[in-house]
Amino acid sequence: MLRSISNFENSSRFRSVIHDLIPGGAHTYSKGDDQFPQLSPAAIAYGKGSHVWDVDGNEFLDCSMGLTSVSLGHAYEPVLEAVREALEKGVNFQRPSLYEKEMAELFLSLVPQHDMIKFAKNGSIVTTAAVKLARAATGRKLVAFPGDHPFYSYDDWFIGTTPCDRGVPEEITGLSVTFQSCNIESLRALFRAYPGQIACVITEPEKSHCCHGCNCGTGPQEFLKQAIALAHEEGALFILDEMVTGFKTDLPGSITKYGLDADMATWGKGIANGFSFCALTGKKEIMELGGIRRKGEEKVFLISTTHGAETHAIAAAMATIHSFREHHVIDHLNKTGARLIELSRQVIAKHKLESFIDILACDWQPVFLFRDGSGQISMPLRTLMLQEMIRNGVLFQGFFVPSLSHSPDDTAYFAEAFDASLRVYKQALEKGTEGLLVGEPTKPVFRKYL
Structure with a gap:
């Protein structure tokens, strides 16, 4: 039976004070109030498995799982057990801990293409570190990435290319150049336009x-292999950003799924089941530039973070890897995503809404697109769907991130909530969202003005 949620009294109180304390009201913009309908939880009190409870005691099926970072489930006991053991030994020391060697060996065993690893606390740190290494290795300045991918770093080299470029000098933005994702001719044209100037290409693998329909027409594997070969022919390095795909498309990610010869790769999100742990892996001749053993060579100040190798986060990552191997988690994620897609398509067909709702049918992360009567993507209609799914007990932002904790009962519940929500969606298609949507539509994270 569907839950019916209408009480957000404590959430309203939370919203009334949080923006006076924290800029944006959260510590990543994707969690901000402008990304959710007004009738939604403002804060989460706790989570367990595939469910979360908000500050009003409302229970929700979690579709985002910590913005894709929680791959096994909230408060997953084998990870917590490893973390408790590490905490009792101390979390930070004057010299490296034993955990660092153990984790380096374990993670590199998953990535046979790479020889060395560097730890950090968030994805922006490791993507920027990879760019720095590429510039140091090639002596070039420019970094190339797909202009139609949403995010690579909060650092100036990337964020200056978005509408949120306030505070970024034009001189820095000018060192970044973009191409169309999965389009080898677009990348080739970029190398022709900037001969001998591009230090690296960085891209998400997929x-x-x-x-659902890749730009390249042949799927990501062929494009990626062509792009890597082209970058190497042009004297540039190739960086694979596996921040999202890692521990989802394969173990550890698309680099092994497709057998790619990337020079470096960046990792985060789901690799430590929500704990703050990210990594940069790469070939020895490149990574060693950030080392201290080459006497007389100019030093590259790579990553130097006090908290980058906290023992409990490393323990969480190691426990996550062991769980992925023991429980064949990748297979479970794909089966869960495929079942959710199948059920959702049945519901869409039941309501005859195939022309208005698209599913980007990717088993490891299905995405839903909501269209109006003219076939255009509609933010008001999308927000209405989020509102109704939340009303029915599903914390939904237009996509679904499978975890080991998601069960057949969860996918069935999602479909039931989706069915109920589409009844309201049909009304809005006929009469508009006025009177149905409470508050304002959600807004893009990357926008010039508030």
């Missing part, structure tokens, strides 16, 4: 739309 997105949800790659399962």
Whole structure:
């Protein structure tokens, strides 16, 4: 039976004070109030498995799982057990801990293409570190990435290319150049336009739309292999950003799924089941530039973070890897995503809404697109769907991130909530969202003005 949620009294109180304390009201913009309908939880009190409870005691099926970072489930006991053991020994020391060697060996055993690893606390740190290494290795300045991918770093080299470029000098933005994702001719044209100037190409290996109709027409594997070969022919390095795809498309990610010869790769999100742990892996001749053993060579100040190798986060990552191996988690994620897609399509067909709702049918992360009567993507209609799914007990932002904790009962519940929500969606298609949507539509994270 569907839950019916209408009480957000404590959430309203939380919203009334949090923006006076924290800029944006959260510590990543994707968690901000402008990303959710007004009738939604403002804060989460706790989570367990595939469910979360908000500050009003409302229970929700979690579709985002910590913005894709929680791959096994909230408060997953084998990870917590490893973390408790590490905490009792101390979390930070004057010299490296034994955990660092153990984790380096374990993670590199998953990535046979790479020889060395560096730890950090968030994805922006490791993507920027990879760019720095590429510039140091090639002596070039420019970094190339797909202009139609949403995010690579909060650092100036990337964020200056978005509408949120306030505070970023033009001189820095000018060192970044973009191409169309999965389009080898677009990348080739970029190398022709900037001969001998591009230090590296950085890209995510695949997105949800790659399962639905990739720009390259042949799928990501062929494009990626062509792009790597082209970069190397042009004297540039190739960086694979596996922040989202890692521990989802394969173990550890698309680099092994497709057998790619990337020079470096960046990892985060789901690799430590929600704990703050990220990594940069790469070939020895490149990574060693950030070392201290080459006497007389100019030093590259790579990553130097006090908290980057906290023992409990490393323990969480190691426990996550062991769980992935023991429980064949990748297979479970794909089966869960495929079942959710199948059930959702049945519901869409039941309501005859195939022309208004698209599913980017990627098993490891299905994405839903909501269209109006003219076939255009509609933010008001999308927000209405989020509102109704939340009303029915599903914390939904237009996509679903499978975890080991998601069960057949969860996918069945999602479909039931989706069915109920589409009844309201049909009304809005006929009469508009006025009177149905409470509050304002959600807004893009990357926008010039508030």
